[in-house]
Amino acid sequence: MSTRSQSLSRRSFGKLAAAAAAAAGGVTLGACSSGGGTASPNAPLRIMAINHVWTHTISKRLGEFEDLIGRRVSISMLTADQLANSYNVKLNASATDVDVMMVRALQEQLIFAHNGWLTDLSDRVRDDAFRWDDFQEAPRERSATAGKVLSVPVVTERPALYYRKDLVADLGGPPRTLDALMDQSLELADRRNNFFGYVGRGQRNGSVSQWSSFLYSFGGDFTVDGQSAIGTPEAIAAYEFYGRLLERTGPPGVTNMSLEQAMPIFAQGKAAFYIDADAIYTNFLDPGVSTVQDTVGFAPFPAGPAGSRPHNIPSWSLAINEFSLLRDDAWAFIRWASSPEMVAALQSEGIPGARESAWSDPATLGAFPGELAESMRISTENGLGHDRPDVLQVSRARDIVGRPLVAGILGESVPPVARDADAEFADFLVRDNRHRES
Amino acid sequence: MPTTKAPETTPERAALPGPRRPRTTRAPRTFEQANRRLKWAMLAPALVFVGAMIVFPLIFTVNLSFTDAFGAVNADKGYVGFQNFTDALEDSRRFWPAIRRTVWFTIGAVAIETVLGLALAMLMRKAFRGMRWVRTLLIIPLLTTPVAIGILWLLILDPTNGIANHLLDSLGLPPQEFLGSVSQSLPTLMFIDVWQWTPMMTLLLLAGLSTLPEEPEEAARVDGANGWQRFRHVILPMLGPTLATALVLRSVDALKTFDILYATKGPGGGSDFEVETLNVYAYGLTFDYQEYGLASAVLVLFTLFIIGVVVVLRRRAGRKSA
Numbered sequence: 001m002s003t004r005s006q007s008l009s010r011r012s013f014g015k016l017a018a019a020a021a022a023a024a025g026g027v028t029l030g031a032c033s034s035g036g037g038t039a040s041p042n043a044p045l046r047i048m049a050i051n052h053v054w055t056h057t058i059s060k061r062l063g064e065f066e067d068l069i070g071r072r073v074s075i076s077m078l079t080a081d082q083l084a085n086s087y088n089v090k091l092n093a094s095a096t097d098v099d100v101m102m103v104r105a106l107q108e109q110l111i112f113a114h115n116g117w118l119t120d121l122s123d124r125v126r127d128d129a130f131r132w133d134d135f136q137e138a139p140r141e142r143s144a145t146a147g148k149v150l151s152v153p154v155v156t157e158r159p160a161l162y163y164r165k166d167l168v169a170d171l172g173g174p175p176r177t178l179d180a181l182m183d184q185s186l187e188l189a190d191r192r193n194n195f196f197g198y199v200g201r202g203q204r205n206g207s208v209s210q211w212s213s214f215l216y217s218f219g220g221d222f223t224v225d226g227q228s229a230i231g232t233p234e235a236i237a238a239y240e241f242y243g244r245l246l247e248r249t250g251p252p253g254v255t256n257m258s259l260e261q262a263m264p265i266f267a268q269g270k271a272a273f274y275i276d277a278d279a280i281y282t283n284f285l286d287p288g289v290s291t292v293q294d295t296v297g298f299a300p301f302p303a304g305p306a307g308s309r310p311h312n313i314p315s316w317s318l319a320i321n322e323f324s325l326l327r328d329d330a331w332a333f334i335r336w337a338s339s340p341e342m343v344a345a346l347q348s349e350g351i352p353g354a355r356e357s358a359w360s361d362p363a364t365l366g367a368f369p370g371e372l373a374e375s376m377r378i379s380t381e382n383g384l385g386h387d388r389p390d391v392l393q394v395s396r397a398r399d400i401v402g403r404p405l406v407a408g409i410l411g412e413s414v415p416p417v418a419r420d421a422d423a424e425f426a427d428f429l430v431r432d433n434r435h436r437e438s
Numbered sequence: 439m440p441t442t443k444a445p446e447t448t449p450e451r452a453a454l455p456g457p458r459r460p461r462t463t464r465a466p467r468t469f470e471q472a473n474r475r476l477k478w479a480m481l482a483p484a485l486v487f488v489g490a491m492i493v494f495p496l497i498f499t500v501n502l503s504f505t506d507a508f509g510a511v512n513a514d515k516g517y518v519g520f521q522n523f524t525d526a527l528e529d530s531r532r533f534w535p536a537i538r539r540t541v542w543f544t545i546g547a548v549a550i551e552t553v554l555g556l557a558l559a560m561l562m563r564k565a566f567r568g569m570r571w572v573r574t575l576l577i578i579p580l581l582t583t584p585v586a587i588g589i590l591w592l593l594i595l596d597p598t599n600g601i602a603n604h605l606l607d608s609l610g611l612p613p614q615e616f617l618g619s620v621s622q623s624l625p626t627l628m629f630i631d632v633w634q635w636t637p638m639m640t641l642l643l644l645a646g647l648s649t650l651p652e653e654p655e656e657a658a659r660v661d662g663a664n665g666w667q668r669f670r671h672v673i674l675p676m677l678g679p680t681l682a683t684a685l686v687l688r689s690v691d692a693l694k695t696f697d698i699l700y701a702t703k704g705p706g707g708g709s710d711f712e713v714e715t716l717n718v719y720a721y722g723l724t725f726d727y728q729e730y731g732l733a734s735a736v737l738v739l740f741t742l743f744i745i746g747v748v749v750v751l752r753r754r755a756g757r758k759s760a
Contacts, residue, residue: 081705084725085725088724088725088728091510092510092511092512094512111509111728114509115509115510115513116510116513117510194598202709203704203709204706204708204709204710205704205705205706206704251597251598252597252598252613252615252618252619253596253597253598253615253616253617253618253619254618255618255619255620255708255709255710256617256618256623256703256708256709257618258704264599265598268599270598392509393727393728393729395705395722395726395727396726396727399706402709406709406710409709410620410710424531435508435509438508
């Protein structure tokens with residue numbers, strides 16, 4: 001081949017490559033853009049949900065709903081992080097292949113609302129038959145963003161103190177105050193023999209939601225009047241208390257522990273106390289994973305200097321993808337899955353819902369151990385409706401708020417880290433507000 | 439009857455510059471012309487694939503890095519010039535420590551893998567009984583997915599229930615926190631990386647060793663060189679190009695390590711960001727913080743960093759082999 005034809009080939013190769021890139025870009029953009037139109041009559045209603053006992057239980061009843069709407073239903077179950085990442089990928093591309101979205105009202109709802117990804121349900125929930133007023137006030141309030149109802153709560157959560165009845169019998173029963181919790185944990189810990197007084201979440205980001213009840217019970221909060229409050233004496237006291245509790249009585253490597261790592265330690269009988277969501281209590285009663293099913297006890301969150309102030313939050317809610325082509329069917333599902341009858345039925349199977357009618361029905365509480373039902377009732381009365389900062393970028397906020405927690409657990413001095421985190425959080429709140437207004 | 443005569447066209451003529459030829463001459467009239475077009479037609483699917491999967495995302499990311507994209511990629515966004523790059527480069531809390539960890543992890547892991555890989559390759563150079571079994575065993579870590587490896591090591595190294603501490607205890611050694619410790623996490627992950635990737639270095643170097651001529655080593659032996667001298671002055675220089683290629687491949691791979699770090703330490707690379715490398719940081723900015731503009735700028739800087747490392751390694755390798 002001549003030199004000339006070679007250079008021509010190179011030029012034409014360049015042209016073809018550029019054309020291919022442009023075409024590929026067009027194809028990719030086309031694929032990422034909203035399809036619009038209407039759904040096929042055979043298209044299934046697609047639900048993306050958390051791998052949770054609620055999802056497993058509702059899945060068993062789906063046949064009933066499919067008969068109701070005359071359409072097949074498909075459920076994908078993922079972990080919380082996978083679910084959030086899937087939404088980010090799919091909805092950034094305006095995907096229509098998700099209809100019902102299981103979301104965390106306190107984690108994702110604000111940012112998803114900011115992005116315009118959630119359908120406004122305000123008119124739909126006003127339907128008298130739906131009885132929106134029957135939902136507990138705190139979860140109901142968290143379902144609305146900027147005056148619009150964007151989700152319907154289906155699972156609620158409060159912290160519970162899990163304790164070993166056999167160990168605290170001689171100590172006068174489970175601790176009613178945080179000081180007593182510290183004392184008993186120190187007394188019962190035998191770390192040389194791999195037995196710990198208290199186990200709990202210690203990861204910077206993952207521990208913030210459970211630590212929130214300690215913060216409130218010390219009289220603090222994440223923000224006060226929109227300003228950072230994590231450098232206040234109350235917050236520092238809460239940081240120091242939680243850090244000391246885990247540092248002196250907790251297991252090694254606790255800063256790498258979230259729910260998945262901490263829970264088995266209590267379930268395997270290696271800790272005297274554990275505070276985490278009440279919704280996970282079944283793990284301690286299942287002989288397949290627990291060695292403490294006969295000795296586990298349940299108590300309300302212990303009181304701090306400001307009393308017992310646990311959180312009471314909608315941990316999981318249902319929303320509708322704004323790009324869904326099956327919004328009416330998606331709403332039919334939400335209405336069915338969160339109806340008073342269904343919530344009562346699920347609560348009777350041990351899944352705490354958000355409807356007052358279910359909580360006031362003694363029959364639905366029969367599934368819970370008596371002590372736990374009482375703890376839930378008390379927390380529902382005292383509970384605050386948030387367990388993390390109320391911001392757009394919740395994950396970034398948790399990363400900042402969690403830094404002094406880790407310092408406390410590692411035995412470092414908390415005040416300087418808390419002051420530094422307070423300044424960072426203050427800057428963050430300014431930026432977050434700017435994003436909210438944009 | 440008057441007829442219009444079409445201009446005669448040869449392949450050579452068609453290639454010459456000049457006045458635009460009539461359309462009719464564009465039709466493939468010869469086998470060579472048809473072949474040339476067929477060549478492009480055959481290439482097109484691959485080009486479209488590369489365009490869709492590499493070129494377009496790259497251009498899109500570079501474009502995004504100059505915007506304040508936040509929340510949703512397709513939301514309204516403004517161009518902010520080099521602001522994201524400035525923000526990243528001025529971030530001493532997350533960005534620079536992430537660079538430091540990326541470099542430390544890569545250098546530490548690749549250096550150990552190279553030394554161990556070379557040692558194992560030298561041991562396995564001569565045929566021995568059970569060689570096939572050993573080679574098969576060596577491949578197992580390579581075939582296992584990084585997430586599975588992460589979970590496996592999490593269980594082994596669990597400070598409370600893992601067998602590693604039971605083993606240390608039986609040897610009379612104090613228990614360790616391993617991945618639960620802020621200070622031990624990165625060295626532990628380097629150890630896991632070495633466990634997984636040393637076999638690849640071994641296999642690459644073994645392939646290189648098998649192509650070396652035997653005469654120079656024989657000559658050195660006759661001249662009285664001992665084993666170390668033969669390795670240092672004969673084998674190692676001859677193995678240089680293979681070693682350089684293996685180093686470049688493994689370094690680029692180690693720089694981009696993500697899954698094992700994320701599987702063992704979660705978002706943000708641990709409670710004190712102790713294993714947050716550039717890749718983990720960029721992932722967090724994208725999926726946890728939805729700061730697409732800043733994340734893209736970090737990724738562009740990361741890409742430039744990797745290109746820089748490859749260029750330096752290749753130049754050094756080129757200089758040595760010259």
